[in-house]
Amino acid sequence: MGKPIQQQLFTEYILSNKENYYRLAYSYVKNKDDALDIVHESICKAMISLNQLxxxxxxxPWFYRIVVNTSIDFIRKHKPIELVNEGTLEFYNPVEDTYQxxxxxxxxxxxxxxxxSIIILRYFEDLKIKDIATILDENVNTVxxxxxxxxxxxxxQLKD
Known part of the structure; x- marks a missing residue:
């Protein structure tokens, strides 16, 4: 009987915080589709290991940790491969970036x-240092x- 309640709580939590998790994943990969994939994969991983909660x-903190780790794994798997040289880039006219x-x-x-990760979790997700330490599995003083x-x-960097 405990498991369905746990699943229901988890589902309600994810639904009420989905924008936060999408934003967190997007802050790592800077791509809408990849961020959605990361959130989806994170939810799947969480559902499989929900009994550990x-x-x-x-x-x-448990789900934030899953999203952060899934994002980092995604970046490792999809490291950009340099296919063009510097000379080619001179003729490339990129679209204006929309970052504020x-x-x-x-x-x-x-x-x-x-x-x-620490900057994103602290200032973009507004998490406490103690929660960040839990999410990243680090000592509070290290964080x-x-x-x-x-x-x-x-x-x-911003001074320059």
Missing amino acids: KKAEEIK NLDLHKALDSLPPNYR KTRLYSALKKLRL
């Missing part, structure tokens, strides 16, 4: 993945240190 209040703050997004993309290092790197 002990308490209802653990759903949020392109410099910030470029600076974020240049951070190592573990730093970028704080990486957060401050990441902010310092961002400040330096």
